[in-house]
Amino acid sequence: MIQNKLYEFMTRYTPQREWIEAHGMLLWISTFFVEIGAATFFVASIFNNMVAMLVGLLICGVLGGSLHVLELGRPLRMWRILFSSGLKTSWISRGMWSVSLFIGFGALYLGLAVTSVKIPALLIAANFFGFFSMIYLGFLLSYVNGIALWNSALMPILILSISIWGGLDILGLTSMVTGTVSDGAVFLSRIFPLIISFIVICYLVGIRYQGESGRLSFNEIVFKTGAKVFWIGFVLFGVVFPVVITLVHVFNGSMPGAIRGILPVFELGANLSLRYCILKWAIYEPIIPYENSTTQLI
Amino acid sequence: MSDMIAKEKEQYRKIFGERDKSREYWGYSMCSLCYEQCAIRAKVVEGVPVAMEGIPESDAGARGGLCAKGVSGILDNLNPNRVLYPLKRTNPKKGLHEDPKWQRISWDEALSIIAEKLNAAKEKDPRSVVWTHTPGPTGGMKCMITVAGYFVSFGTNSYCTGGPGPQCGAAAHHIGALTNAAWDVFPDYRYCNYVLRCGGNEGSGGGRHSSESVYMQAAAKERGMRLTVLDPVGYRSGAKADEWIPILPGTDLAVMLSIANQIVNEIGVYDEEFLRHKTNACYLIDDSQVYVREQGTHKPLIYDEADGMIKAYDDPSLTIPAIEGEYSFNGKKCRPSFAILKEHLKQYTPDWASEISTIPAKKIRQIVQDLVTEAKIGSTIEIKGVKVPYRPACVVGYRGIQSHQNGFHTYAAMQQVNTLLGNLDMCGGLLGSGAVRCKGNPWTDHFKFSPYAGFEGMLTPGFWHSRTPWPPLKPSGPGKSINFSDIFSHGSATRGHVYTNEWEELWTKAGRPFEPEVFFSYNGNIVMNMHNPEEVERFLLKIPFAFAIQPFNNETSEGFCDIVLPETQFLESLDIASGFGIHYCYPAGLDDWCFHMRMPLTEPKGESRNVQDILFDLAERTHIRPSYNTFLENYYSLKNTTWEQAKPDDKKAFNIIGPNEKLTNIELADRTLKYNFGEEHGLEWLRDNGFVRWEKKTEEAYWRAFIEARSPVYYPLLTEEREEIAKLGKKAGFNMDWNHYTSFTTYFPSSLFTAIKPEYDLFVVSPHDPICTYCSSLMNPYIIEFAKRDPFTLNIIMNAKTGKKKNIQDGGTVTLKNPSGDKLTGTVKLSNLIHPQVIAIGGGGGWAKGRPLARNMGYNSNKLLRLNQYFICPITGTHEITARVKVVNTEVSK
Amino acid sequence: MRWGMLINLDKCISCYACVAKCKQEHFLPKDVLWAKILVSETGQEPSVKKQAYPVLCNHCEDAICVQVCPTGATRKNEDGIVSIDPDKCVGCRSCLVACPYQVRTYHRKREPFFGYQGLTDFERIGDKLYPLQTGTVVKCNFCMERVHGGIKQGLIPGVDVDATPACVITCPAKARYFGDLDDPTSEISVLIRKWNAAPLRPDFGTKPSVYYANL
Numbered sequence A: 001m002i003q004n005k006l007y008e009f010m011t012r013y014t015p016q017r018e019w020i021e022a023h024g025m026l027l028w029i030s031t032f033f034v035e036i037g038a039a040t041f042f043v044a045s046i047f048n049n050m051v052a053m054l055v056g057l058l059i060c061g062v063l064g065g066s067l068h069v070l071e072l073g074r075p076l077r078m079w080r081i082l083f084s085s086g087l088k089t090s091w092i093s094r095g096m097w098s099v100s101l102f103i104g105f106g107a108l109y110l111g112l113a114v115t116s117v118k119i120p121a122l123l124i125a126a127n128f129f130g131f132f133s134m135i136y137l138g139f140l141l142s143y144v145n146g147i148a149l150w151n152s153a154l155m156p157i158l159i160l161s162i163s164i165w166g167g168l169d170i171l172g173l174t175s176m177v178t179g180t181v182s183d184g185a186v187f188l189s190r191i192f193p194l195i196i197s198f199i200v201i202c203y204l205v206g207i208r209y210q211g212e213s214g215r216l217s218f219n220e221i222v223f224k225t226g227a228k229v230f231w232i233g234f235v236l237f238g239v240v241f242p243v244v245i246t247l248v249h250v251f252n253g254s255m256p257g258a259i260r261g262i263l264p265v266f267e268l269g270a271n272l273s274l275r276y277c278i279l280k281w282a283i284y285e286p287i288i289p290y291e292n293s294t295t296q297l298i
Numbered sequence B: 001m002s003d004m005i006a007k008e009k010e011q012y013r014k015i016f017g018e019r020d021k022s023r024e025y026w027g028y029s030m031c032s033l034c035y036e037q038c039a040i041r042a043k044v045v046e047g048v049p050v051a052m053e054g055i056p057e058s059d060a061g062a063r064g065g066l067c068a069k070g071v072s073g074i075l076d077n078l079n080p081n082r083v084l085y086p087l088k089r090t091n092p093k094k095g096l097h098e099d100p101k102w103q104r105i106s107w108d109e110a111l112s113i114i115a116e117k118l119n120a121a122k123e124k125d126p127r128s129v130v131w132t133h134t135p136g137p138t139g140g141m142k143c144m145i146t147v148a149g150y151f152v153s154f155g156t157n158s159y160c161t162g163g164p165g166p167q168c169g170a171a172a173h174h175i176g177a178l179t180n181a182a183w184d185v186f187p188d189y190r191y192c193n194y195v196l197r198c199g200g201n202e203g204s205g206g207g208r209h210s211s212e213s214v215y216m217q218a219a220a221k222e223r224g225m226r227l228t229v230l231d232p233v234g235y236r237s238g239a240k241a242d243e244w245i246p247i248l249p250g251t252d253l254a255v256m257l258s259i260a261n262q263i264v265n266e267i268g269v270y271d272e273e274f275l276r277h278k279t280n281a282c283y284l285i286d287d288s289q290v291y292v293r294e295q296g297t298h299k300p301l302i303y304d305e306a307d308g309m310i311k312a313y314d315d316p317s318l319t320i321p322a323i324e325g326e327y328s329f330n331g332k333k334c335r336p337s338f339a340i341l342k343e344h345l346k347q348y349t350p351d352w353a354s355e356i357s358t359i360p361a362k363k364i365r366q367i368v369q370d371l372v373t374e375a376k377i378g379s380t381i382e383i384k385g386v387k388v389p390y391r392p393a394c395v396v397g398y399r400g401i402q403s404h405q406n407g408f409h410t411y412a413a414m415q416q417v418n419t420l421l422g423n424l425d426m427c428g429g430l431l432g433s434g435a436v437r438c439k440g441n442p443w444t445d446h447f448k449f450s451p452y453a454g455f456e457g458m459l460t461p462g463f464w465h466s467r468t469p470w471p472p473l474k475p476s477g478p479g480k481s482i483n484f485s486d487i488f489s490h491g492s493a494t495r496g497h498v499y500t501n502e503w504e505e506l507w508t509k510a511g512r513p514f515e516p517e518v519f520f521s522y523n524g525n526i527v528m529n530m531h532n533p534e535e536v537e538r539f540l541l542k543i544p545f546a547f548a549i550q551p552f553n554n555e556t557s558e559g560f561c562d563i564v565l566p567e568t569q570f571l572e573s574l575d576i577a578s579g580f581g582i583h584y585c586y587p588a589g590l591d592d593w594c595f596h597m598r599m600p601l602t603e604p605k606g607e608s609r610n611v612q613d614i615l616f617d618l619a620e621r622t623h624i625r626p627s628y629n630t631f632l633e634n635y636y637s638l639k640n641t642t643w644e645q646a647k648p649d650d651k652k653a654f655n656i657i658g659p660n661e662k663l664t665n666i667e668l669a670d671r672t673l674k675y676n677f678g679e680e681h682g683l684e685w686l687r688d689n690g691f692v693r694w695e696k697k698t699e700e701a702y703w704r705a706f707i708e709a710r711s712p713v714y715y716p717l718l719t720e721e722r723e724e725i726a727k728l729g730k731k732a733g734f735n736m737d738w739n740h741y742t743s744f745t746t747y748f749p750s751s752l753f754t755a756i757k758p759e760y761d762l763f764v765v766s767p768h769d770p771i772c773t774y775c776s777s778l779m780n781p782y783i784i785e786f787a788k789r790d791p792f793t794l795n796i797i798m799n800a801k802t803g804k805k806k807n808i809q810d811g812g813t814v815t816l817k818n819p820s821g822d823k824l825t826g827t828v829k830l831s832n833l834i835h836p837q838v839i840a841i842g843g844g845g846g847w848a849k850g851r852p853l854a855r856n857m858g859y860n861s862n863k864l865l866r867l868n869q870y871f872i873c874p875i876t877g878t879h880e881i882t883a884r885v886k887v888v889n890t891e892v893s894k
Numbered sequence C: 001m002r003w004g005m006l007i008n009l010d011k012c013i014s015c016y017a018c019v020a021k022c023k024q025e026h027f028l029p030k031d032v033l034w035a036k037i038l039v040s041e042t043g044q045e046p047s048v049k050k051q052a053y054p055v056l057c058n059h060c061e062d063a064i065c066v067q068v069c070p071t072g073a074t075r076k077n078e079d080g081i082v083s084i085d086p087d088k089c090v091g092c093r094s095c096l097v098a099c100p101y102q103v104r105t106y107h108r109k110r111e112p113f114f115g116y117q118g119l120t121d122f123e124r125i126g127d128k129l130y131p132l133q134t135g136t137v138v139k140c141n142f143c144m145e146r147v148h149g150g151i152k153q154g155l156i157p158g159v160d161v162d163a164t165p166a167c168v169i170t171c172p173a174k175a176r177y178f179g180d181l182d183d184p185t186s187e188i189s190v191l192i193r194k195w196n197a198a199p200l201r202p203d204f205g206t207k208p209s210v211y212y213a214n215l
């Protein structure tokens, strides 16, 4: 039974609220931007699309970073996250460092690159920290042993992969604008929905058997309150449409620009939806002895 | 500000001024949020109370512990809705939900208006002044002494508390006086090994000695005491019991009678010695079931087995009173009452009781075994070097068991079981709570009281407030008392009749010698606390003038009062009464005497005043100062504490206050302290030392063995006065089941079962909640936070299986309907911790402007109660507080 | 030296006195509770049982909250007390989210007890005597001030009132005990063994310092 009354708090399976309700929404959005920004930079650097790299940098730094700071209760103290003992153990401070360094090196690289001095070391450094910027939330969540939905070894990989997925979409969009489409990237983003669905399936099936709270989260996401967001938001827009459209495209050649443009948008929406599910239907286990039998009657 | 307040403030400062100047200090006082009156000390910083604690060094209260209500009391003190100035109603329209449109007036104006009304009423007939009060918040003991004393002196017996009393302890207090010479009874947790609790929550945050009993029960359980609880509800006392046995409301009488039957007729182990020497089991009665009496002296008689002679009950040569056998006196056959009781009880078998109560017969048998075995009948124990009987088992209950239409017989039957076990005021048994016997304070040898053998050798309290419990006054009237306590002379003087729809008719038949002219309420909330508010409204609307003294407005004062006088909230008040009562002011059992008193922690806010000062003024203005002073003199010097007071007499020497002296509250307190504890132990001393402590003697805690007096297994006056009471009652249009007036505890089903259609298949009970003092605490922001976080405080609790049958969802909404068509709608909590046929609803559902936070907190189950003579105990006036309802509508939760 | 608490559930009557006293002791604003009672029920007739578990911060030995805190605001003191330095806290709430026992509260903004009727003197003086910072996370600190202050006065926590947590001294049932878990002879250690008390959900692996008898 899932808690829905104040007096059931932690005596039943209790949903996580702090990081998705009200003010907490910011965390959902900000981490999305931080991660896909870093991812965009990364994939763009592979298909060396300078513009997309810049876009990624901006999304991560300007959108992600600022929202991330605003999300804090005491934004002005944010420097403490960087300069304190926290770094030793805290994925948040590791994350913050990664993001800052990623932006630093990334900006430096691009800055020099426009003056056509490309220093690979900087790029590697940027992507190295970008990698952590993409994955730190995954580690943080996988750390929380009160929540089965999060406490999973797959969590970092899931977060990482959806970040890259989002990165590819941003790359796709920017290259449409700049008209510098690279087949490799297109190909990647076409098959990525399949990779994602594979990981998501493994992840959710794993969760389903991660004890009662895992089962409950799974049910909420797949069958109950989360079903709309999951099936329409993620599956339909993020997997079905892209796959179908891609197949159509494979058989009858060209794909109209409109559709090519809308797909990444769909996928980004799907990306956000999936992240929403992960935060919204995270459920704490009751901390007092709990039998379902009692409540089944009730 | 008027000079009277100036004077009081000046007196206050004389004693507390210095202390108050320091930035931070601790002050001693007594909590007053329920009548347990725990000893407290509170920290005041910059004039603001910031911390409340118990006093570990005292035995009064939970040894440093407090309850949530007490701790939260600070926010009552600082509540912005407090009444700080005399208020006058400007909205001429009265009624539930009416806005009084208060207007601030001066003390002088307020008091002269009130005095004028009171004097006018006194002219017509003093009894036309009706008053209600409660020992609840702030009221404490003051209601029984300071306030009652005023109205007794005024000459009115129109004591109509309504909720307190009839919903509360009307039977328990009356019978408690006869069996234990005490206001109430309480297990001797120090030594008791087995408690059977029926319908009470003391020990789990409610009941008598609220917090103290929590401490004591927990300690006793750790020591190994076992607790069995008979209660429809399992989430209060039941939750702490070794076994919780759900019982159908109103059926304890059957269970108690069958227990007694098994003890005397099946197991045959009971305390013969006790019955012979400490009860009227040996008094001889004839076939018509009345005492056989000595010619001339009219004394009841006893057969002495020692010399085979029949003697007067008080014959000094009496050695072995017979409790069995058959004898003849002047040719008339007679037998000891016990012999007949034994046969009378035979009809009450466990299987019969099981049918009625829904408790399996084998459980009832088990309970009896446990009681009899654990009582260790015949054993003794040495306490502080004194050998006393040891009876470490008892049955105890309170509101739940007694507040039914068969309240007298139910509670008497419970006490009968204890009597058979011989545990009354014996070590480990059932003690009188509060103060029963004190051999005096060592400093002064004052502060003395002791129970004694009164009329016909029966036990009589030595310290008592309200009217003399024994012998009961002769039935009289009708028309002498607006609440018919003249006719119904057994039981406490408070009855709820006036607040019922049938009162008009009854009063007319009684001849209407006078009409209610003035209504006074002290810290009570009669609109919420008795039964359906509309019936209460009907009566209150009849009364031309109403006033109240209290620190807060509530549904009653806003709806009906013309004037409200601001009383100091308890953290600012000073009252000697708090320490001087027979409620729960003193540590129980063998715990030491600890005399505490309510003393102010800060100066009273606004123009709020202590009720004693207010009533001194009114006494002056209503020309009753001499009798009021005399009442206080007699009470505080313990000369005569009951309501039957002699005329004031200037010639008589006095100890504390003379008939015509003009004292203030503070002076009265100081003199009372000095008289009882010595010149050097006045108010200043108490302010600095907190409390007076001295050792309690074995002869005080376990006085029974040392006092020659008898408690009843047989109530002769009930049979003897049946005719008379029935006659008077019928005159006034009462048509009750007069058979209740019978000397032996007898089974009478509550009208709950005889007067209501079976379709009303659910029984509504309303337990007090550990975090609420009836419904008032729900105006406190702390309490509200806790209430919202507890499934059992604000919801309508229903049995889960029953809910399923009626497809009602947890968290859904139900509407309950009683036979009169009253409805109550609210949110359901399904639970397995409640009897399948029972619904539980705590107090709540307020609407007063003066209690904004309490608005719509919980539900007022009293809405579902309709009272009339058929739902009131014909003897004690206890109300049937269980409602019967059916579910008429349900909605699933969103 | 590791301070710990023991709660005997057999004695607890879920009266909320501890909850109230904790709130008063730290002038906690509306809807902020450091001590709570979790009330529920389990089983069915005849074996149905009311559950009432007083909960507070467990001051875990392996506290997740400490590990996830990016600023070191949440720290573990050498006496085992896990405390939050309000000046260091940035209000990221990862500690709150990470605590499997959910005993932390985000103090976003202060609401007056009497709503539109404004602050009481109690709340005002509280801002002076025990200010809480909005935008930070707060929780039970084992009455650090009482304990440490008491020790300075030579008092013994768990024995002397003024050195003992407020919730412990206020409990009318005397169901709560406080003392040094590292000292095998302390009352609390003895009772934990005697009643073989255990923490809630040891499987979380945080090694709580709050034990329960008759779980």
Ligand SMILES: Nc1nc2c(c(=O)[nH]1)N[C@H]1C(S)=C(S)[C@@H](COP(=O)(O)OP(=O)(O)OC[C@H]3O[C@@H](n4cnc5c(=O)[nH]c(N)nc54)[C@H](O)[C@@H]3O)O[C@H]1N2
Residues within 6 Å of the ligand: B034, B035, B135, B136, B168, B169, B198, B199, B200, B201, B202, B205, B206, B207, B208, B210, B230, B231, B232, B233, B236, B237, B247, B248, B249, B250, B251, B252, B397, B398, B399, B400, B401, B765, B766, B767, B768, B769, B770, B771, B772, B773, B774, B882
């Ligand atoms: N916390 C707190 N303590 C209080 C008070 C308060 O308001 N709050 N009020 C004080 C006052 S004024 C009083 S009078 C006392 C009252 O003290 P108690 O008598 O302990 O009052 P309740 O707590 O209502 O307990 C009554 C119990 O009887 C049960 N019951 C109902 N009907 C029956 C029945 O027919 N048979 C049996 N066996 N049980 C039944 C109810 O379920 C309930 O659990 O408490 C005092 N102490």
Ligand SMILES: Nc1nc2c(c(=O)[nH]1)N[C@H]1C(S)=C(S)[C@@H](COP(=O)(O)OP(=O)(O)OC[C@H]3O[C@@H](n4cnc5c(=O)[nH]c(N)nc54)[C@H](O)[C@@H]3O)O[C@H]1N2
Residues within 6 Å of the ligand: B076, B077, B134, B135, B136, B137, B138, B139, B163, B164, B165, B167, B168, B169, B399, B523, B524, B525, B526, B528, B529, B530, B550, B551, B552, B553, B554, B555, B569, B570, B766, B767, B768, B773, B774, B775, B776, B777, B779, B780, B842, B843, B860, B861, B862
């Ligand atoms: N349904 C139902 N009805 C009941 C009962 C029940 O358990 N259930 N209990 C019955 C019993 S036993 C009794 S004795 C009566 C009690 O009934 P009452 O004593 O009338 O009701 P209370 O709500 O305890 O308090 C009455 C008033 O005390 C005033 N008050 C004075 N000083 C203070 C203060 O300092 N703080 C607070 N908070 N209020 C203060 C408030 O105005 C409050 O309205 O109710 C009876 N009626």
Ligand code: SF4
Residues within 6 Å of the ligand: B031, B032, B033, B034, B035, B036, B037, B038, B066, B067, B068, B069, B070, B071, B209, B210, B211, B212
């Ligand atoms: S039990 Fe009654 S007197 Fe004692 S603290 Fe609680 S409310 Fe106050």
Ligand code: SF4
Residues within 6 Å of the ligand: C056, C057, C058, C059, C060, C063, C064, C065, C066, C082, C098, C099, C100, C101, C102, C103, C104, C139, C206
């Ligand atoms: S209970 Fe939670 S907050 Fe307290 S120390 Fe353990 S992990 Fe941290």
Ligand code: SF4
Residues within 6 Å of the ligand: C068, C069, C070, C071, C072, C073, C074, C084, C088, C089, C090, C091, C092, C093, C094, C095, C096, C136, C137
């Ligand atoms: S909210 Fe404060 S205490 Fe909690 S992790 Fe963030 S910085 Fe640390």
Ligand code: SF4
Residues within 6 Å of the ligand: C021, C022, C023, C025, C034, C035, C056, C057, C139, C140, C141, C142, C143, C144, C165, C166, C167, C168
């Ligand atoms: S230890 Fe102190 S801070 Fe913690 S819950 Fe108890 S009273 Fe509150």
Ligand code: SF4
Residues within 6 Å of the ligand: C007, C011, C012, C013, C014, C015, C016, C017, C018, C019, C037, C054, C170, C171, C172, C173, C174, C175, C176
């Ligand atoms: S104060 Fe004691 S009895 Fe009351 S809830 Fe807290 S721990 Fe339980």
Ligand SMILES: [Mo]
Residues within 6 Å of the ligand: B164, B165, B167, B168, B169
């Ligand atoms: Mo009562």
